[in-house]
Amino acid sequence: MKNLSCLLFLFVGLINAQKLNSDELSIINRGSSDSALSIYQTTDADQHKTLLSLSTEIDPLDPHTETLVKRMKLSLLSTDGGVGIAAPQVGINRKVIWVQRFDKEGEPLEYFINPVIVWRSEILNLGPEGDLSIPDFRDQFYRSKVIHLEYVDLKGKKHSEIVEGFTAVIFQHEIDHLFGILISDKKEKEKGDAYQKVDAFEKLK
Template sequence: MKKVSLLLVLFSVFAFSQKYTKSEISRITEGNIDSALPIFQTSDSLQHRVLLDQSMDANPKDQYTKILVNRMKLALLSTGSGVGIAAPQVGINRNIIWAKRFDKEGKPLEYFINPKILWRSEVLNLGPEGDLSIEVFRDYFYRSQVIQLEYFDLNGKKHTEIVEGFTAVILQHEIDHLSGILISDKIENQKMKTFEKVELYKELK
């Protein structure tokens, strides 16, 4: 029975993780694999198209996932001030992100493979956001103050945790990237909604 359960868990992890295409592998391994990948910009029409595409799950144990995760971190560090990055921002439409954990001692950078938000609080935070892929754009956005997050690590282990505050904001921003949602478009949708001030804010239905 335990073997059956284990097989079901493994199937749930990898069933929707399509293998990397030749073009993805070429992109992930181009140049020195121990260097940062360039960050895509909306000002370039071809790169913008990649940023608007829907991403797919990645196999956490695939050798190319490990390379991609590392090169994404280096890309984020190369910015000097970035607090998060998503795989589409380096040209790969896969569900992988990095975020700075302001909710942990030392504010470490952590990666999240196939992240999913299982629950969002109705209470919202209103704060400024920019984007590494959009030059000279910054505005204020409403984000859930608390989220429940599910994700995998490079060993294929699933994690679930509650995240709140600014770190939750970063994670929501980066997960939006995986669905091709950019803050430059999100702001237009937000303007059509109304919010009331409670403990923080709450969207009016």
């Protein structure tokens, strides 16, 4: 029954994942496959529009998806201390992210395809966030302390895990990108909200 559920999840995902269009393929295959993709900036009107757009699911079995995943990692590694990146930040409105796993030994970078947060804790932490696509912007944000995440890998295998702490914050930030949510806009929307004070945010050392 478990295997059947996984196959159904993959089948539904493949149906929902439309083929990459010519513009997306052009970006993914531009230049060397061993080079980083340019990171989009809000200071450019066209790039800003892409960053504000909704992302759709991607076929994990499409060979171009693997190329995108590989080049996104190189883009993240090309930054000065970036801890996560989402496909819209390289011009592709598809559901792919990279996250540095501070909750694992060695703090590895890991990719996630079609990630979904299926549960968030009501307990929130407040802490600083910046964004690779928003120059000179940093502020304090509330995020759920614990999340339940589901995603697939490049073989189409489904995974599910509980993530907490600073790594959970990175996931929430990057998945926001898939919905066209930027922290600069998020701060404006949160101005009228009230939150209960909680434990100090776990900062990077």
